[in-house]
Amino acid sequence: MAFTSSHLRLYFIMGSQDCPDQDPIDVLEQAIAGGITMFQFREKNSDLTLSETVALGRHLREICRQHNIPFIVNDRADLALILDADGVHVGQEDLPAREVRRLIGPDKILGVSAENIAEARQAIENGADYIGVGPMFLTSSKSDARFPIYPEALQAIREQLEEPFPIVGIGGITASNAHKVMAAGADGVAVISAITKAEDPKRAAEALAQAVGSTKM
Amino acid sequence: MAFTSSHLRLYFIMGSQDCPDQDPIDVLEQAIAGGITMFQFREKNSDLTLSETVALGRHLREICRQHNIPFIVNDRADLALILDADGVHVGQEDLPAREVRRLIGPDKILGVSAENIAEARQAIENGADYIGVGPMFLTSSKSDARFPIYPEALQAIREQLEEPFPIVGIGGITASNAHKVMAAGADGVAVISAITKAEDPKRAAEALAQAVGSTKM
Numbered sequence: 241m242a243f244t245s246s247h248l249r250l251y252f253i254m255g256s257q258d259c260p261d262q263d264p265i266d267v268l269e270q271a272i273a274g275g276i277t278m279f280q281f282r283e284k285n286s287d288l289t290l291s292e293t294v295a296l297g298r299h300l301r302e303i304c305r306q307h308n309i310p311f312i313v314n315d316r317a318d319l320a321l322i323l324d325a326d327g328v329h330v331g332q333e334d335l336p337a338r339e340v341r342r343l344i345g346p347d348k349i350l351g352v353s354a355e356n357i358a359e360a361r362q363a364i365e366n367g368a369d370y371i372g373v374g375p376m377f378l379t380s381s382k383s384d385a386r387f388p389i390y391p392e393a394l395q396a397i398r399e400q401l402e403e404p405f406p407i408v409g410i411g412g413i414t415a416s417n418a419h420k421v422m423a424a425g426a427d428g429v430a431v432i433s434a435i436t437k438a439e440d441p442k443r444a445a446e447a448l449a450q451a452v453g454s455t456k457m
Numbered sequence: 458m459a460f461t462s463s464h465l466r467l468y469f470i471m472g473s474q475d476c477p478d479q480d481p482i483d484v485l486e487q488a489i490a491g492g493i494t495m496f497q498f499r500e501k502n503s504d505l506t507l508s509e510t511v512a513l514g515r516h517l518r519e520i521c522r523q524h525n526i527p528f529i530v531n532d533r534a535d536l537a538l539i540l541d542a543d544g545v546h547v548g549q550e551d552l553p554a555r556e557v558r559r560l561i562g563p564d565k566i567l568g569v570s571a572e573n574i575a576e577a578r579q580a581i582e583n584g585a586d587y588i589g590v591g592p593m594f595l596t597s598s599k600s601d602a603r604f605p606i607y608p609e610a611l612q613a614i615r616e617q618l619e620e621p622f623p624i625v626g627i628g629g630i631t632a633s634n635a636h637k638v639m640a641a642g643a644d645g646v647a648v649i650s651a652i653t654k655a656e657d658p659k660r661a662a663e664a665l666a667q668a669v670g671s672t673k674m
Contacts, residue, residue: 290552317535322556335507339539 241310241326243349243369245406248428250449252276253314253410255283256296258436265299267441272307274445276435277428279304280329280351282314290319297323310349317343327351329372332359341367353410355389357400364405372430373397375411376421380433388412391424398425415447422452458527458543460566460586462623465645467666469493470531470627472500473513475653482516484658489524491662493652494645496521497546497568499531507536514540527566534560544568546589549576558584570627572606574617581622589647590614592628593638597650605629608641615642632664639669 252271259267268279281300283293297313301323304311312327313320317340320328327349328340337352344350352363354371363371373394375386394409409421410430418429429452438444469488476484485496498517500510514530518540521528529544530537534557537545544566545557554569561567569580571588580588590611592603611626626638627647635646646669655661 289550291550294553294556316533318533318538318552318557318560321535321560322552333506333508335535335539336511339511340535343535343538 241349243310243327243406245370245427247278247310248370248406248408248426248430249277249452250275250445251278251280251408251410251428251430252435252445253280253282253430253432254436255281255286255314256288257284257286258282258432262436262441264296265303267436268300268303270440270442271435271445272303272309274435274442275449276309276445278310278312280312280314280430281323281325282329282432284314293319294322301325312349312351320344320348327369329353337363337366337368351408354397355386355393357397360397360401360405360407364401370406370408370427371397372408372410373426374409374430376409376429377412377417379412391420391426394421394426395424413448415444415451418448418451428452458566460527460544460623462587462644464495464527465587465623465625465643465647466494466669467492467662468495468497468625468627468645468647469652469662470497470499470647470649471653472498472503472531473505474501474503475499475649479653479658481513482520484653485517485520487657487659488652488662489520489526491652491659492666493526493662495527495529497529497531497647498540498542499546499649501531510536511539518542529566529568537561537565544586546570554580554583554585568625571614572603572610574614577614577618577622577624581618587623587625587644588614589625589627590643591626591647593626593646594629594634596629608637608643611638611643612641630665632661632668635665635668645669 301311310326313325315334317328329351331353349369351370352368354360375388408428408430409426413429414434435441435444518528527543530542532551534545546568548570566586569585571577592605625645625647626643630646631651652658652661
């Protein structure tokens with residue numbers, strides 16, 4: 241799948257641990273109906289075995305394929321290859337981006353988390369297609385999330401990069417504060433709980449899509 | 458690397474968590490000097506980041522290559538591919554063996570844990586090159602290890618399989634009880650702490666090699 245920065249506009253991240261009371265398949269379908277532009281499958285500290293993870297991933301991957309939504313797998317490149325994902329996202333503590341790029345080849349999408357200009361430059365050098373910068377605001381979705389760096393940090397990275405490069409803001413983003421992330425120069429916002437914890441995931445995605453200036457595809 | 462059942466004779470498994478007070482590189486070199494025939498790199502609940510895991514894995518992999526010892530990676534097929542390992546070992550809770558076989562291709566070694574004839578048959582059908590059966594005895598190395606199934610269970614699997622198939626016993630095996638595992642029909646024994654917790658890893662490996670009727674290569 242040919243990746244462009246517009247895919248980052250409304251990037252939805254989810255694993256079974258994020259929707260304990262709902263069916264992840266249903267949540268993803270609603271999020272897509274609401275206008276998400278990219279999806280990341282992120283099983284982290286979940287109760288699923290890896291066999292169950294593969295089974296759920298297959299289903300989510302198929303839904304994304306039907307709707308032409310890039311399907312990215314968090315952390316495990318082997319799972320990404322097994323699921324024929326469109327790409328992999330790695331954090332600074334995951335497998336080194338350079339190794340993952342070699343493993344998945346030049347055509348798959350590689351996302352890398354970065355929280356400062358040094359990590360951003362390194363990620364680009366290592367073959368990233370986009371960087372995820374955060375946490376933008378306080379968040380409860382990631383148990384290991386750090387203190388917010390705020391949209392100002394994203395803006396600083398954007399301004400220090402020599403060339404335009406796809407950047408998505410992540411962490412504590414809602415329909416109310418998303419405009420601050422966009423104003424800081426992000427190509428889009430990545431959310432977990434703003435959709436998974438919403439009473440109506442489709443409407444939540446619609447509100448976010450509107451906040452980032454996107455319209456339902 | 459062309460795999461044969463004789464590689465299983467003395468199968469050493471280790472990650473940094475298994476030798477907190479020693480250098481894993483040094484322990485592996487001593488184990489090789491003592492006569493191990495295969496090695497599995499198994500970082501599990503370790504303190505290493507994945508970058509550190511890759512760095513350590515590279516070093517251990519290189520030592521195995523120098524000594525013509527098959528280098529197997531536990532669980533993560535992506536790490537195995539990054540390290541150009543000779544193979545992958547998966548448990549019943551890891552990525553499905555069939556998917557891992559597809560991912561790593563026909564030539565790499567695939568090991569699968571099995572504790573009964575049904576799991577053994579399934580593993581063989583899914584493309585395993587050998588099965589690991591255990592725990593043979595009480596063990597402290599694996600925090601998630603189950604109650605022992607004893608060499609009798611390995612013998613039952615051996616007898617119920619229609620064809621000869623490489624089987625290694627694992628779990629609580631020492632130089633004192635290894636002969637029981639071999640007598641039950643195992644092609645070899647897999648050990649962690651019998652070597653890593655020994656005061657002299659080389660001598661411990663030598664004693665094990667002698668117990669399984671192997672000689673230093």
